[in-house]
Amino acid sequence: MIDQREQAGCIAVLGAGRSGVAAAALSLKLAPRVVVLDGGDPAKLAKAAARFHEMGVETVFGPAADRFEGAVDYVVQSPGIDPRLPIVRQFLDRGVPVIGEIEFAYRHFSAPIIAITGTNGKTTTTEMIGAVLCHAGLRVECAGNYGVPFSEIVLHDEPHDAVSLEVSSFQLELIERFRPKVAIWLNFAPDHMDRYETLEEYRAAKARIFANMGPEDRIVIQTPIASFADGLSAPKVTFSAFGDGDYTYADGWIFFRGERIFDFAATRLRGVHNAENVMAVLASVRELGITPETVAAALRDYCAPSHRCELVGEIGGHEFINDSKATNLHALESSLRGQLEPVILIAGGKDKGLDFTEIRDALPGKVSHAVLIGEIREKIARDWDGVVPCSLAGTLADAIEEALRRARPRQTILLSPGTSSFDMFTSYEDRGDSFRREVQRRQTSGGAGREIV
Secondary structure, eight states: OOOGOOOEEEEEEEEOOOHHHHHHHHHHOOEEEEEEOOSTTTTTTHHHHHHHHHHHEEEEEGGGGGGGOOOOOEEETTTTTTTHHHHHHHHHHHHTEEEEHHHHHTOOOOOOOOEEEOOHHHHHHHHHHHHHHTTOOOEEEEESSBBHHHHHHHHHOOOOOEEEEEEHHHHTTTOOSSSOOEEEEEOOOOOOTTOOSHHHHHHHHHHHHGGGOOOOEEEEGGGGGGOOOOOOOOSSEESSSSSOOSSSETTTTTEEEEEEEEEEESOOSSSHHHHHHHHHHHHHHHTOOOOOHHHHHHHTOOOOTTTSSSEEETTTTTEEEOOTTOOOOHHHHHHHOOOOOEEEEEEEEEOOOOOOOGGGGGGGTEEEEEEEEEEHHHHHHHHTTTOOOEEESSSSSHHHHHHHOOOOOOOEEEEEEOOOOOOTTSSSHHHHHHHHHHHHHHHTTTTOOOOOO
C-alpha cells in the first residue's frame, strides 16, 4: 500500500543502477515528475536513459547531474553513491531532504522486516532466513543489499508476510524511520575504510540499524559486539560459536541456553562461522513463531551461496572449498576459525594496503601450508614468515597444483584470499568461478597431483 502522505511534485533519484530503477518506479506512484541523476558517462548510460524515458522518467547524466537546478521535494539516494559527492551535496546545501532507497521503500511497506547487517555473512544469513520462512509457508522475499532492491518488493501486487533484508552500512547511513522487527548484527571488523575516515564512523553507520527499535522488537547480536546494543530498549539475544551467549556451539550441535536444539553437522554447510549464521537464523525466526525443527527441515539440503565456503569438488580425497568472497582479513580469519582440521590455504590477490600480520595468530593449528597468489603474495609471505610455510604461485591453476602437492591425505584445500581480486580477475565471482573450473577440470582428467606426506 503506497502511503499517500508521501505525495510530491518532483522526486529526484540519484543513481541509474537497479536500485535507481526501482526507486524511480516507486516514485512514479507518488509524484507527477521524476528525474534520475547519474554522474556517469552519458554514452555508456544510453540504454539506461532509454529505459527510464519509456517509464516516463527524465534523466540527467554526466557532469550536468552535479548542477541540477530544478525544484525537488526530496531526493532518493542509491547506496553506492558517496554522500560527500557534489551530486548529493548540491541538494543538502539547498536544504532538500535526502533519504536512502531502503528508507524510501520502508515508508510503503507494512509487513515484518528481519534486517541483517555485519561485515561478513550477511548474504548467507539473509538467504537462509528467506528459505526457512518460505518452508514455513510464509510469503517472503530476500531483498536490499542482496537480491532485489527493497523498492521493487514494495511494488509487487501481492502482499508479503515478511521480508529478509540485507542492509549495508551505506544503506543505513540515510535511514530516518526505518524500524525492523528483528535486527541482526553478525560481526564487526574494519572494512570500507575508503568510505569512512575512522573505524568508529563505520561502526556508527552499522549501529543505525537499531535507531528506531522499541521494546516489542528484538536485537540478535554476536556476543563479542553485544555492547554495541547496550542501553537500547529493544531486548537482545546473543550468539557465539567460540564463547558464551544465548546460542552456543559444541560438537556439531547448536544450543539455546544450554539446551541442544539444532544438529549443525547434519547440514551441508561448512565452517563454524556458518554455525553462527545459523544461530542468527534460529534466533530471528523464533520471533515469528518458527521452531528449530522447521529450521532444520528447511536447511537440511541448503547450500551456501556461491563463493562463500562453497564445496566445489573433491580430488584424490581432498575437498576443495571456494571462499573467494573473503575479500578482507576478517572474512579470511572467520573462514580459518571455522576449520576443524588444518588446511592448505590459497590466499592473496590485489595489494590494497592490508596488513596480513594482523592474522598471524589465526594460522597455527588451522593452516599447515599457504600457497600465495597475486600482487601481494610476496608481502604475505614476509608477514607470515616463521608462522606457516609458504609457497608462491603465478596463477590460480599453479596454486591448485602446488596445494595438491603439499596436501596430506584427505586434507582440505581452501581458497580464502583475504583481499580483492582485481589484479588477476574481474571480480571475486570471476576468481571463484575460475577456481571451480580448474578443480572440475582436474576431476574430469583424473589429475590428483602428487601428495607430500
